[in-house]
Amino acid sequence: MSHVDEIIEYYDTLAPQYHRKSGYNDLSGTHSHADRFRKLFNGRDVLEIACGTGYWTEIVAKTAKSILATDVNRSMVKQAKKRLSEVYNVEFKVSNAYSLVEIPSGFSGAFSVLWWCFMPKSRIKEFLKTLHSKLKPDSRVSFMCQLADSDAGNHLPDSNGNMIARRMINNRYYSIIKNIPSEEELRNTLAPISTDLKYSKYPVDGLWSVSYSIL
Numbered sequence: 001m002s003h004v005d006e007i008i009e010y011y012d013t014l015a016p017q018y019h020r021k022s023g024y025n026d027l028s029g030t031h032s033h034a035d036r037f038r039k040l041f042n043g044r045d046v047l048e049i050a051c052g053t054g055y056w057t058e059i060v061a062k063t064a065k066s067i068l069a070t071d072v073n074r075s076m077v078k079q080a081k082k083r084l085s086e087v088y089n090v091e092f093k094v095s096n097a098y099s100l101v102e103i104p105s106g107f108s109g110a111f112s113v114l115w116w117c118f119m120p121k122s123r124i125k126e127f128l129k130t131l132h133s134k135l136k137p138d139s140r141v142s143f144m145c146q147l148a149d150s151d152a153g154n155h156l157p158d159s160n161g162n163m164i165a166r167r168m169i170n171n172r173y174y175s176i177i178k179n180i181p182s183e184e185e186l187r188n189t190l191a192p193i194s195t196d197l198k199y200s201k202y203p204v205d206g207l208w209s210v211s212y213s214i215l
């Protein structure tokens with residue numbers, strides 16, 4: 001099984017517990033980055049990638065004009081739909097981030113939280129090309145993902161330069177890509193296809209974030 005498929009299966013299995021295990025029940029809407037995301041997408045038609053149970057969807061929906069929230073796992077989308085059934089400006093769709101089949105174009109914003117680190121390095125450009133094809137010029141894009149944590153020392157490299165973490169759920173081990181890009185790597189990847197690129201590290205939260213406009 002490819003690493004991409006293994007991540008999909010891992011999160012499919014985790015879906016019923018994901019919201020609680022992520023501490024989202026206690027955080028409802030009060031994440032330290034919530035205001036920043038609400039401002040970034042104020043008034044925009046937003047495409048969200050890998051929405052999971054919709055924690056960030058709910059936050060961004062407060063100010064966005066509309067959100068189409070996508071995730072490859074039906075099990076995740078089911079949880080998100082149930083939680084956000086009364087949020088009028090959100091729609092959900094099951095879709096793979098690398099192909100975004102059946103996703104229309106014409107969005108003015110896009111974001112994804114806790115997704116970038118799971119991409120094999122070899123598929124990042126393909127993902128960005130597909131994502132940007134759905135966006136209008138001047139769209140604002142943001143990604144936020146994890147910095148190296150205490151577990152990072154246990155991750156092992158594969159033969160393609162990806163770092164692999166081992167995770168166990170329901171008595172089965174999964175090999176999960178966990179690449180932590182440096183600021184330089186992100187800038188090298190994004191600079192040729194973006195403008196007004198801003199990168200920030202938030203060590204207290206264990207997160208990095210990048211935002212930019214597309215050309």
Ligand SMILES: C[S@@+](CC[C@H](N)C(=O)[O-])C[C@H]1O[C@@H](n2cnc3c(N)ncnc32)[C@H](O)[C@@H]1O
Pocket residue numbers: 004007008011012022049050051052053054055056070071072073076095096097098112113114115
């Ligand atoms: C760590 S969770 C993040 C969920 C949510 N964004 C959050 O911040 O809580 C990673 C998500 O990526 C989704 N995912 C994994 N592979 C994917 C793919 N190829 N395309 C779209 N979503 C994918 C999983 O189903 C899971 O919901």
